[in-house]
Amino acid sequence: MHKILYVLVCSNKDLYCEQCILSIMSAKKNSPDSKITLLVDDQTRICIEQIPTKKQILHLVDEFISVPRPQNFTGMETSRYLKTKMREFVKGNFLYIDSDTIICESLNEIENTPFDLGAILDQHMNLSQSTHAIVSKDHIKEVSHLDELVNYEKYFNGGVLWVRDVESNHKFFKDWHNNWLQSRSKGIRTDMPALALANYQNNFAIQELDGIWNCQIWFGANYLSKAKIIHYFTSIDSFTGGYSTFSTDLPLKIQSGKQLDELDWQKIQNARNSFPIPNAIIAGADYEIYRSSLCGILRALYRKKKLFSMLERMPLSIRILRAKIMFKRK
DSSP states (O other): OOEEEEEEOOOTTSSHHHHHHHHHHHHHHHOTTOEEEEEEEHHHHHHHHHOHHHHGGGGTOSEEEEEOOOTTOOHHHHHHHHHHHHHHHOOSOEEEEOSSEEEOSOOGGGGGOSSSEEEEEGGGSOGGGSTTHHHHHHHHHHHHOOHHHHTOOOOEEEEEEEEOSOHHHHHHHHHHHHHHHHHHHTTOOOSHHHHHHHHHHTTSOOEEOOGGGGEETTTOTTTGGGOSEEEOOTTSOGGGTOOHIIIIIHHHHHHTTOOOOHHHHHHHHTGGGOOOSSOOOOOHHHHHHHTSHHHHHHHHHHTSHHHHHHHHHHHHHHHHHHHHHHHHHO
16 A cells, blocks of 8 residues: 655744645545655654644644754755655655645555656646746756756656655665755755656656646646646745635634634635636647746736836737727728
8 A cells, every 4th residue: 555645844934834734634535545654854843743733734644754854954955855865764655745735536546557656747748848948957957967858858747756665766766866965056956857867867767647646737727627636836826826725825724723614625625626716728829928038027027016007008008099090990
């Protein structure tokens, strides 16, 4: 029997523990046979034990593992440290799941996966098509110095990983961890470029899972209706359209010490339909505009509402003038 594995690094100043509690609660509701393991560092363990609303997580898991935090590591770095070494700390087959997720269905079928190491493409698309292609390719180049790898299109998201307890995976994770340490020394603290290099070093060992196992909510429209795991990304905030019911609203309620009520559970059970309104699915040319640098500048300007409104009036005036001219010609 496999384990469901979460890695948690938190403090009294964030909602990471509460988001993890919410994800575990949804797993216990919708995949009740799953055995849950929680891997933390010692500073996170102390934080959990000292705060009653966080301490409840200990009663939700079947296995609790605490390891020392490396000296001078930030919380983010510690999270990546644990994640890249989790194969060493946890025995048996496991399905690793990021904390910023909601479990929608039973996860037992993962046992039937015909390969030892599985993941889903980042943003459900080839690397060259992703919204962060330029940055990711630059990081891969910095970490690997391999043009071949920079141009390799299968760039896997580390948010959900199927990992059997086999020798080849132990080697894979050692490579991933060592790559990440090198990456960290170069100021690149994210773990996915190091994961891509480990995949290259191990003859592209990662096999592609169905997107339903890690439906990355803003890019997974084709997988949403059957999604087993919704990955809503805490890095996408409410300003840019975050999945705030699960990233902030319910975690804040847990943090306050309140019990989730029937309405809250209805939201969890209806997690596939929790997009903020208004919303839209974009594709084709609109998607290319969305991921362009020009659009990035506009998003940044939008935070300055007055300046954005002033700039918006200029092309609006031109459109109105053009419409008037066309009307007179008729």
